[in-house]
Amino acid sequence: xxxxxxxxxxxxxxxxxxxxxxxxxxxxxxxxxxxxxxxxxxxxxxxxxxxxxxxxxxxxxxxxxxxxxxxxxxxxxxxxxxxxxxxxxxxxxxxxxxxxxxxxxxxxxxxxxxxxxxxxxxxxxxxxxxxxxxxxxxxxxxxxxxxxxxxxxxxxxxxxxxxxxxxxxxxxxxxxxxxxxxxxxxxxxxxxxxxxxxxxxxxxxxxxxxxxxxxxxxxxxxxxxxxxxxxxxxxxxxxxxxxxxxxxxxxxxxxxxxxxxxxxxxxxxxxxxxxxxxxxxxxxxxx
Amino acid sequence: xxxxxxxxxxxxxxxxxxxxxxxxxxxxxxxxxxxxxxxxxxxxxxxxxxxxxxxxxxxxxxxxxxxxxxxxxxxxxxxxxxxxxxxxxxxxxxxxxxxxxxxxxxxxxxxxxxxxxxxxxxxxxxxxxxxxxxxxxxxxxxxxxxxxxxxxxxxxxxxxxxxxxxxxxxxxxxxxxxxxxxxxxxxxxxxxxxxxxxxxxxxxxxxxxxxxxxxxxxxxxxxxxxxxxxxxxxxxxxxxxxxxxxxxxxxxxxxxxxxxxxxxxxxxxxxxxxxxxxxxxxxxxxxxxxxxxxxxxxx
Numbered sequence: 001x002x003x004x005x006x007x008x009x010x011x012x013x014x015x016x017x018x019x020x021x022x023x024x025x026x027x028x029x030x031x032x033x034x035x036x037x038x039x040x041x042x043x044x045x046x047x048x049x050x051x052x053x054x055x056x057x058x059x060x061x062x063x064x065x066x067x068x069x070x071x072x073x074x075x076x077x078x079x080x081x082x083x084x085x086x087x088x089x090x091x092x093x094x095x096x097x098x099x100x101x102x103x104x105x106x107x108x109x110x111x112x113x114x115x116x117x118x119x120x121x122x123x124x125x126x127x128x129x130x131x132x133x134x135x136x137x138x139x140x141x142x143x144x145x146x147x148x149x150x151x152x153x154x155x156x157x158x159x160x161x162x163x164x165x166x167x168x169x170x171x172x173x174x175x176x177x178x179x180x181x182x183x184x185x186x187x188x189x190x191x192x193x194x195x196x197x198x199x200x201x202x203x204x205x206x207x208x209x210x211x212x213x214x215x216x217x218x219x220x221x222x223x224x225x226x227x228x229x230x231x232x233x234x235x236x237x238x239x240x241x242x243x244x245x246x247x248x249x250x251x252x253x254x255x256x257x258x259x260x261x262x263x264x265x266x267x268x269x270x271x272x273x274x275x276x277x278x279x280x281x282x283x284x285x286x287x
Numbered sequence: 288x289x290x291x292x293x294x295x296x297x298x299x300x301x302x303x304x305x306x307x308x309x310x311x312x313x314x315x316x317x318x319x320x321x322x323x324x325x326x327x328x329x330x331x332x333x334x335x336x337x338x339x340x341x342x343x344x345x346x347x348x349x350x351x352x353x354x355x356x357x358x359x360x361x362x363x364x365x366x367x368x369x370x371x372x373x374x375x376x377x378x379x380x381x382x383x384x385x386x387x388x389x390x391x392x393x394x395x396x397x398x399x400x401x402x403x404x405x406x407x408x409x410x411x412x413x414x415x416x417x418x419x420x421x422x423x424x425x426x427x428x429x430x431x432x433x434x435x436x437x438x439x440x441x442x443x444x445x446x447x448x449x450x451x452x453x454x455x456x457x458x459x460x461x462x463x464x465x466x467x468x469x470x471x472x473x474x475x476x477x478x479x480x481x482x483x484x485x486x487x488x489x490x491x492x493x494x495x496x497x498x499x500x501x502x503x504x505x506x507x508x509x510x511x512x513x514x515x516x517x518x519x520x521x522x523x524x525x526x527x528x529x530x531x532x533x534x535x536x537x538x539x540x541x542x543x544x545x546x547x548x549x550x551x552x553x554x555x556x557x558x559x560x561x562x563x564x565x566x567x568x569x570x571x572x573x574x575x576x577x578x579x580x581x582x583x584x585x586x
Binding site: 070098101102105109112113114115116229234237238239240241242243244245247248249250251252255256259260 | 442443446450453454455509523524525526527528529534535538539540541542543544545546547548549550551552555556559563
């Protein structure tokens with residue numbers, strides 16, 4: 001919770017009206033983003049994203065499992081977010097649960113596509129090892145370390161970076177298993193498969209304060225919002241998911257406008273993020 | 288099956304406007320494909336036309352419901368009359384006697400009951416608030432799904448219901464107090480959440496909670512190149528993407544919008560228009576239901 005005086009509220013709202021926010025940014029400027037990959041050696045892939053005082057970590061763990069009976073040719077991906085009390089005392093105990101669920105659901109909606117698996121940022125059929133029998137289960141975990149607004153976008157970016165950092169061991173399936181028998185597998189610890197993350201969308205949240213919308217809002221600015229729309233957009237400019245927060249209703253034409261603004265901003269963000277991720281991976285290789 | 292886009296508000300199927308624009312979605316091989324219940328792609332589930340079979344199924348549910356939750360005899364009788372005399376309506380208010388307001392909705396196989404309690408004093412642990420609180424809960428019965436489930440609370444739907452209704456309620460009219468909205472999905476037949484939201488706004492109106500407008504919810508599924516409005520359970524499990532809009536039709540404001548799957552701009556706009564059109568029709572039906580309930584109580 002952000003406790004602001006009336007004067008501070010007016011200052012923030014006035015700044016946004018005049019396109020000059022409290023930290024000197026314009027309405028459509030991001031805070032500098034820094035990306036670090038491979039921060040968790042135990043995970044198959046991980047990344048840390050820092051933007052302003054917001055800091056999140058995403059890790060990807062892969063386990064062998066059985067594919068779903070209805071979709072024998074696809075692997076499974078699940079996303080969970082944990083809000084640590086390290087970030088804010090109100091997250092202690094069950095306090096962070098509501099926010100965690102909200103973020104997890106929004107990320108699942110934005111990154112995993114429809115029920116049939118179409119439109120997913122991650123190619124689920126690349127996770128299959130033996131059709132109908134063995135597949136990779138990806139567990140994507142997000143952790144909020146420090147919270148200063150724009151958590152969803154940061155988590156989305158962290159997951160994208162973690163996925164491009166992920167190496168999944170190559171698996172040899174022993175031939176000769178017949179019928180319902182589970183085949184024996186041999187997991188290589190030297191050969192790794194890399195993901196194609198070009199299709200993973202980025203999430204752009206537009207926060208509506210007064211008549212204007214801003215991107216990358218800080219928590220002070222978020223406390224003044226009437227509503228916020230998070231749009232996930234891939235490189236092709238297609239919408240991959242959308243969720244709305246905040247109580248105020250929006251005119252449908254405003255939503256359409258917000259989507260087109262988000263699409264425009266996403267192009268810059270994808271390019272920015274890709275260059276940051278490749279720089280981070282180059283750093284990691286050097287070490 | 289209801290006629291498509293009739294003038295009478297018997298169903299909330301949107302009027303087929305720009306037919307020419309829609310043609311890309313209905314070309315080539317997709318035309319011969321039929322929905323399991325024989326509806327057109329842009330047709331919502333009909334307002335009337337229950338088969339006998341369906342009615343029998345309803346009875347069963349009412350009995351189990353009354354037994355399980357020990358509703359008073361009176362309210363279960365009231366409930367019966369709902370089903371028999373209101374076969375033509377989707378909605379019926381006043382389904383639960385002990386609640387401040389309640390509503391029952393039935394769309395195809397989706398059957399939902401919502402009770403509203405309050406405004407009543409907030410729990411002691413809550414900090415002071417000069418606006419009212421809204422507490423929402425959506426739960427499923429153990430027999431709601433084809434496979435017997437745990438019948439647990441659905442946290443995701445609960446928070447979605449809260450977000451959809453929050454903007455429509457004048458929370459400042461009941462400071463320091465809480466309004467509880469409890470929704471129970473008796474049978475899940477697809478498009479559960481939009482039905483829950485529409486039904487809940489009707490229950491709130493029945494309870495006399497001040498609102499800016501009723502909230503109507505409609506969802507659209509995307510299967511291949513087709514847009515399918517008001518999907519049933521089978522269609523939902525194979526969908527490539529989905530969109531749900533809840534809006535306040537008289538104010539023309541969207542209170543909640545969720546999208547999953549990959550959408551191009553044209554398809555997105557098409558689906559939004561389809562949803563909004565259906566919402567405004569659904570609103571008319573909901574209003575008719577409220578008017579009828581009000582005139583019945585005057586007699």
